Amino acid sequence: MLWGVVQFPGSCDERDALHACELSGEARLIWHEERELGGVDAVVVPGGFSYGDYLRAGAIARFSPAMEAVAEFAAAGGPVLGICNGFQVLCEADLLPGALLLNESMRFVCRQVDLLVEGFGGPETPKSFHEPGERLSIPAKHGEGRYWAPEEMLDEIEANGQVAFRYAPGQNPNGSARDIAGVRNEAGNVLGLMPHPEHAVDAMTGSTDGLRIFEDIAAVVA
Amino acid sequence: MTVETSKHRELGLTDAEFDLIVEQLGREPNGVELAMFSLLWSEHCAYKHSRKLLRRLPTEGERVVMGPGENAGAVDIGEGYAVAFKVESHNHPSAVEPFQGAATGVGGILRDVFALGARPIAILDSLRFGELDSERSRFLLDGAVRGIGHYGNSIGVPTVGGEIYFEAPYEHNCLVNAMCVGIAKQDEMVRAAAAGVGNAVVLMGASTGRDGIGGASVLASAELGDGDEAKRPTVQIGDPFEESKLLECCLELLEKGLLVSLQDLGAAGLTSSAAEMASAGGVGIEIDVARVPLREADMEPFEIMVSESQERMLGVVVPAKVAEVLAVCEKWQTGAAEIGAVTDSGRVRVLRGEEVVGDMPVEALVDGCPLYDLSPEEPQGWIYSNRATLAAGAPAEETLLALLGSPSVASKRWAFEQYDSVVGSRTARRPESADAAVLAIPEAGNAIAVSIDGNGRRVACDPYAGTVEAVLECTQNLACAGAEPLGLTNCLNFGNPEKPAPAWQLDRAVQGLADACSALGVPVVGGNVSLYNEGPEGPIYPTPVVGMVGELPDPGSSAPSAFAREGDAIALLGPFAPSLAGSELTKLRGELDAGLPQPDIAAVAAACEAVREAVRAGKLSSAHDVSDGGIACALAESAIGAGLGCSIDLSPLLDRGCSAEEALFGEGMGGFVLSGDRAKLLSLEGPGAEVLLLGQVGGDTLEIAAGEMPFAVPIARARQAWCSLGGRFDGAYR
Numbered sequence: 001m002l003w004g005v006v007q008f009p010g011s012c013d014e015r016d017a018l019h020a021c022e023l024s025g026e027a028r029l030i031w032h033e034e035r036e037l038g039g040v041d042a043v044v045v046p047g048g049f050s051y052g053d054y055l056r057a058g059a060i061a062r063f064s065p066a067m068e069a070v071a072e073f074a075a076a077g078g079p080v081l082g083i084c085n086g087f088q089v090l091c092e093a094d095l096l097p098g099a100l101l102l103n104e105s106m107r108f109v110c111r112q113v114d115l116l117v118e119g120f121g122g123p124e125t126p127k128s129f130h131e132p133g134e135r136l137s138i139p140a141k142h143g144e145g146r147y148w149a150p151e152e153m154l155d156e157i158e159a160n161g162q163v164a165f166r167y168a169p170g171q172n173p174n175g176s177a178r179d180i181a182g183v184r185n186e187a188g189n190v191l192g193l194m195p196h197p198e199h200a201v202d203a204m205t206g207s208t209d210g211l212r213i214f215e216d217i218a219a220v221v222a
Numbered sequence: 223m224t225v226e227t228s229k230h231r232e233l234g235l236t237d238a239e240f241d242l243i244v245e246q247l248g249r250e251p252n253g254v255e256l257a258m259f260s261l262l263w264s265e266h267c268a269y270k271h272s273r274k275l276l277r278r279l280p281t282e283g284e285r286v287v288m289g290p291g292e293n294a295g296a297v298d299i300g301e302g303y304a305v306a307f308k309v310e311s312h313n314h315p316s317a318v319e320p321f322q323g324a325a326t327g328v329g330g331i332l333r334d335v336f337a338l339g340a341r342p343i344a345i346l347d348s349l350r351f352g353e354l355d356s357e358r359s360r361f362l363l364d365g366a367v368r369g370i371g372h373y374g375n376s377i378g379v380p381t382v383g384g385e386i387y388f389e390a391p392y393e394h395n396c397l398v399n400a401m402c403v404g405i406a407k408q409d410e411m412v413r414a415a416a417a418g419v420g421n422a423v424v425l426m427g428a429s430t431g432r433d434g435i436g437g438a439s440v441l442a443s444a445e446l447g448d449g450d451e452a453k454r455p456t457v458q459i460g461d462p463f464e465e466s467k468l469l470e471c472c473l474e475l476l477e478k479g480l481l482v483s484l485q486d487l488g489a490a491g492l493t494s495s496a497a498e499m500a501s502a503g504g505v506g507i508e509i510d511v512a513r514v515p516l517r518e519a520d521m522e523p524f525e526i527m528v529s530e531s532q533e534r535m536l537g538v539v540v541p542a543k544v545a546e547v548l549a550v551c552e553k554w555q556t557g558a559a560e561i562g563a564v565t566d567s568g569r570v571r572v573l574r575g576e577e578v579v580g581d582m583p584v585e586a587l588v589d590g591c592p593l594y595d596l597s598p599e600e601p602q603g604w605i606y607s608n609r610a611t612l613a614a615g616a617p618a619e620e621t622l623l624a625l626l627g628s629p630s631v632a633s634k635r636w637a638f639e640q641y642d643s644v645v646g647s648r649t650a651r652r653p654e655s656a657d658a659a660v661l662a663i664p665e666a667g668n669a670i671a672v673s674i675d676g677n678g679r680r681v682a683c684d685p686y687a688g689t690v691e692a693v694l695e696c697t698q699n700l701a702c703a704g705a706e707p708l709g710l711t712n713c714l715n716f717g718n719p720e721k722p723a724p725a726w727q728l729d730r731a732v733q734g735l736a737d738a739c740s741a742l743g744v745p746v747v748g749g750n751v752s753l754y755n756e757g758p759e760g761p762i763y764p765t766p767v768v769g770m771v772g773e774l775p776d777p778g779s780s781a782p783s784a785f786a787r788e789g790d791a792i793a794l795l796g797p798f799a800p801s802l803a804g805s806e807l808t809k810l811r812g813e814l815d816a817g818l819p820q821p822d823i824a825a826v827a828a829a830c831e832a833v834r835e836a837v838r839a840g841k842l843s844s845a846h847d848v849s850d851g852g853i854a855c856a857l858a859e860s861a862i863g864a865g866l867g868c869s870i871d872l873s874p875l876l877d878r879g880c881s882a883e884e885a886l887f888g889e890g891m892g893g894f895v896l897s898g899d900r901a902k903l904l905s906l907e908g909p910g911a912e913v914l915l916l917g918q919v920g921g922d923t924l925e926i927a928a929g930e931m932p933f934a935v936p937i938a939r940a941r942q943a944w945c946s947l948g949g950r951f952d953g954a955y956r
Contacts, residue, residue, distance in 0.1 A: 009470075009555055010463050012378025016647045047645075049376045052463025108371050108640045141642045143375070199644045204662060204777050206644075206652070 001025030001218050004040030006066050006086075008032045012048030013198060017083065020198035023211060024218040035065040041221040042079040043070050045086030047141075047196060057100060057144045058088035067093055079217045080190045084142055087182070087192030096183055096192045097157055098149035103142070104175025110141035112206060113195055114168035115181050118161070136165075136209040138195040140173050140181075145194040147176035147183070154178060160186055165193055191217075229253075233260035239592065246586040254572055254580040257524040259587065261490035262497060265753050268591040271719035272751045275596075275729060278736040283745035285708050291502070293337040293414050293486060295747025296406070297709040299773060301666040304408045306340035309348070309401035309674065309713045309769040311752035315457045316398035320365025321372070324398045325460035326532050328373040331402040333486035333535065336469050339411045339476040340404030343646055344661055345374045346674045347384040347400045348713075348767045352393030353609075354629040354950060359388065362396045363637075369460075370400070371640040376462035377469065380649055381641035382659035383672060388629040389679055389809075391606055394757025399713045401674055401769040405665060410476050414485045415502035416538050416564050421482055423496070423507060423562040424544065426551055427468040427534040430491075431517035433458050435528055464533040464556070471554035472535055480543050480550065487534040493527045495536045496562075497570050501588035506567035512575045513561045523579045527572060538564060598729045599722030603816050606682060606763070610812030618854075618886060618931040622924075625806055625851040625887065626858055627943040629950070633862075636948030650777035654863070655784070657702035657847055662777040669777035671705035673770050677850070678715075678763030680889075683804035684818035685727040689734030689766045691818075694826050694891045696770035697742060698847040701830035702894070703780040704837035705772030710739060712749040712768050717761025719753050727764035728753075735766060741823040744770070779838050784863025786843040790919040791900035792857070792868055795911055796829030797822060798848060800880055800888025806851050807887040819890060826892040828910025833894050841902040843919075848893030854886040854926060856895045861924055862941045870917035872928040882929035 003021035007014045007029045014029060021027035021044060030037060032050075037043065050061035061067060067089065074080045074095050082090035090096045103109060117134040149157070154177055157163060165182035172179045174194070182193025197210025230240040233256065243259050244250055251259060265271060281289045287296040287304040294308035312327025328345060335342050347370055352359040363386070374381045379402070416423075475481050483503070485495045492509060500507040511526040521529075539547050544560055551558035565571070570587060572580035583590075612624045625631055638653040650669060651660035658671040675695040681688030697707055712735060717724030739746055755762040774780060785792075801819050802808050836842050844864075848856045853872070861868055875885040896903060897919055907913045925934045 009467050010376070012376075012466075012642075012645050016645065019647060048378060049463060049466075052376070052461070052466075054463070107368075108375055108642075110639055110642050110644065139644050141375070141644065196644070199647060202647070204650050205647055 001221055002040045003027035003042050003044060004030045004037050005044045005046055006030045006032065006070065008050035008061050008064060010049045010052050011046055013083065013196065014046040014048065017044045017046040017198040020201045020210065020214055023201055024214050030066050032064040032066045035069055037069050037073055042217050043073060045070065045080065045082040045089050047084035047086060050085055050089060057085060058092040061089045062093040071095060074190050077187065077189050079220055081217060082192035083196055083198060084194055087194055088144065090190060090192045095190050096185055097153055098147055098183060100144050101146040101148050102144050103146055108143040109173045110139065111173050112137060113140045113171045113173055115165040115195060116168050117165060118163045135168060137207045138197055138200040138210050139206065140195040142194055145174040147180040149177065157183060162186065164191055230256060230260065233257065234264055235260050239263060242592065246590050247582065252580065254524040254527060255582055257528050258493045258580065261493050261528055262587050263591040266489050267494055269751055270591050271594050271596060271753060272714065272728065273593050275732040278732055279746040280736065280740045281746055283709065286745050286747055287408060288338065289747050290749065293334045295709060295711055296338060297747060297771065299663055299666045299670065300668060302408050303666045304406050304411065305403060305670055305771055306335050306338045306406055307401065307403040307711055307769065307771050308334050308748045309399055309711045309767060310334065310750040311713050311715060312398045312400065313395065313715060313752050313755055316366055317396050319457045320362045321369040322457050322459055324366040324369030325373040326458045327398050327400045328370055329460045329462065329465050329532050330488050331400045332377065332379065332465065335402045335404035336472055337414065337484050337486045337535065338406060340406035341473060342379045342402050342404045343648055344403040344659065344672060345379055345381040345400060346672060346769065347381065348674045348676060349386045350392040350397035350678060350765060351388050353390055354388050356393060359393065366398050367637045367640055373460055373462045375642045377466045378645050380643045380645045382643050382649055382661065383653055384674060386634055386637060387678065389763055390609065391762045395755045395762050397715050397765060399767045401711065403672055403771060405663060412476060412481060412484050414499055415483055416499035416505050416507060417482055417503045418538065418540060419505060419564055419566045420541065421564045422539045422541055422544050422560045423509065423564065424537045424539050424547055424558055425514060425534060425561045426471065426537060426558045427556055428461065428464050428531055429515040429517050429557055430526055430529045431531045432521065432525060432529065433531050435525055435530065458530050458532050460532050467554045467556045468533055468535060471551055471556045474550055475547060480539065480547050482538040482540060485536045487536060489530065491527065491529045497584060497587045499536065500570060500584045506565035506569045506584060507562060508565050508571045508573060509562040510573040510575065513559055515557055515559050523572060523574050596719055596725035596729055597722055598726035600726050601723040604814055605723060608812040608814050612810040614811050619933040619935055621807065621887065622854050622858065622935060623943040624810055625855050626940055627946045628806055628810060629947055631806055631851045631855055632947045633944050634947065635945065651703065651780055655782055656780055657699040657783050658705065660703050660777055660780045669774050671700045671703035671772045671774055671780065673699035674767060675699065676765055676767035678765035679809060680804040680818060681731060681766060682763040683816055685730035685764050686734040687818040687820050689731040690738040690821050690823060691891055692766055692768045693735065693738035693742065694821060694823065695849060696768050697830050700770060700772035701833040702783065702837065702845040702847055703774060704834055705774040706834060707742065707744045707770055707772045709747040710744050710768060710770050711747060712766055714751045715755055715762065715765040715767065716753050717756045724761045731764055731766045738823055742827055775838065779840065781837045781842050781845040783846040783860060784844055785860045785866045785868065785897050785919045786864060788866060788920045790843050790897040791903050791915060792870065792895065792897050792917050792919060793903040794853065794914045794916055795833060795894045795896055795906060796892040797825040797910060798890060798893030800852055800884045800890050802884060802888050805887060805889040821891040825910050829892050829894065832906050832908055832911035836906050841898060842896050843898040844896065846895045848895060850889065852887040852889050853893065853895065858924055858940045858944065860895060861937055862944055865937060866919050867921035867923040867937050868917055868919050869925040870927065872916065872926065874914040874916065876929050882931040886926065886928050886931065
């Protein structure tokens, strides 16, 4: 199992993601200018403020050579996990439906939240260790994490089983539509979420619940 | 070029200082030279009113790797690694423009730390504002918190701790002190001294613009007053993305051994970094302003030399490695230009192409500024105002709720949730979960605890005792985390040192800092002085902010501050002698007056050791030191954090001669509220560590019997009061 973690200028959580990946395989950084992914089995687009995110979160990163390669990799069915800024980049790149808007509070928020795992649907859904309804305690930290899509699109992704995670009742930290914390593409191989599973892989820092998300993807590849 | 003799006054130099410059140069300075002298001879750069006092501080210790004089201090953490740290103020810029002022304060302290070759791993901040019912204070608080978050979150360094106090004397002149902690391999660290005649001087990072011109002399070294709006152009604008690239670039350059030395550009920009590097290395330096990448082409040489544009670093590079340095900078998309060279002239020469536009001896610039003796005079009694917001006869229950809801005591969750506290995967104790932030250091197989503290109100009551308390408070916070102090940094925020009362406060505070550090054996490895913090109503509370770093063997062994188990016993440990002098309660009653009891440093140190060892041995369920609001507030905080009540009988304290009110709400050093197994708590009793059993954890109410003042408060009600900060504030601005 070889993970690739994309690194843009302005990425913040790439080393943490690398560490989390290494708990279920080998991992290496992919510099944003690399057009080839070098035979990785799965890709993580990590959190941070790619290129400063001054225009709009993820708006510039989607045009990077590495993201062109990631789009091809995803189209070929390769597993891609976007976390926080990575989720924003994947939405900007149209690899995932919807968009992430400024938090309802208009403030950055860093808080441990509970996520509820949704049932998996879609034609090529990866096998999961998670049971629908399982609760994961994972930190969220972002200023632009309010998931938004037109109502019809929300209905559609719900019907397709594309909602991967919801904030537990009363814990939505940003005003996301329908408490959605993470979504996947129709094929099921591209997953994005705002909370940070890479920061929940060690009891010493608060939780190990995020590890399961990495293990799921590793299990699919295996 | 000659200079109008009044020009130097506008730049903040006295006539005598100007005459001294003329004497040292052997001629009148030209405009470029005068601008450079005025900055380097400003209080901010030359410490001319504080340097003599600072010589009292102990700076040596077995674990010290770098001490004062470098960009930051550093202590040995084992396995060849060092922890570097420093606290610095950005008060006046924040009082003028809080968002950018605070943001660039964070940016500046980060550069100080990575200038050593250390990767920043934590930010803490210490903030002071006027009372929260003032619109200005809410504006400043909101802007400063957003600014700190903007910079720290964007650059990927966690903000793990800090403190905020609200007191009327900071109404006009808020304080924004930021502390950064970094980790470095000791053999990859660099010093700021320029070395190697003929070596190239390379300016890296952002281009140079007109922002922040004269910040050090105009903003940082004079009192605030009317017309501060017009000073906005002297506040710099921060760009955390630029700094993120610069940080990674510099660390890669150091890892590859491509730099001889490195220095950040902070106050006074190129002027101070070039002159100080040359001074530290005992060499000369030549800078060609024509080679400095500019934002505006028509900038004058003096503007280029004094610009405080952010996100810039100055490196010294051997000529053969310049190309390699430029290539690494290009990889990180960070600007780089060779702008000068190290010389053996002992002079700072400023060129514009072939033309010499400034030529001064390094020594005159850096060490030539006269150092002044203060004329301290103890003021008569309490020189600050008093305002009563709580009636003296209020019942204990109402008093507790008023204290918990007082913004200085209340939970700061509203603020710290705006900061990323987890990036970096080291944060073992997040804000408010323990008395100190705890960060894992897997490189050395251990962990550090970090705390920042300084209660200006208590220092105002007694500058000596109050400053000793600031050091002890940090030591106590570290003890609760199971950590032993390694070193200390400080930021001395005071009023105008040319006035007798602030001069006295400064003198006494430095003595307190020196005595406490000497007695505890904790070296002062760096610091910063911020003077002239005054508003129209007079000086701020004298505010020495102390930042302390300690070591613990295992990040998992620190104790939380919240109760953990129903049925646990609760004890008070330590030589705690509560007094209402200078307390939060006395403030709410509008009865503040000069004077504090003198803390017994040795006794507090013994109690800290007992708590530290108990925490490390896993004997405690929780540990929380008694601080603002006294035992009642400490108990309430431990209870709220756990969602568990407690029943308490304070008669053991009354038996010591305390009044009920002192026992409940009195403050002082050396008190720890511990919970855990009863027998284990009793086993902690030892010399200097008296243990008083007070009650036990359980239920959903805080029940306290204190002589004639028994009362009960449901935890939910206490929480409502304690968590009131956001609700009182949000929506008030923007």
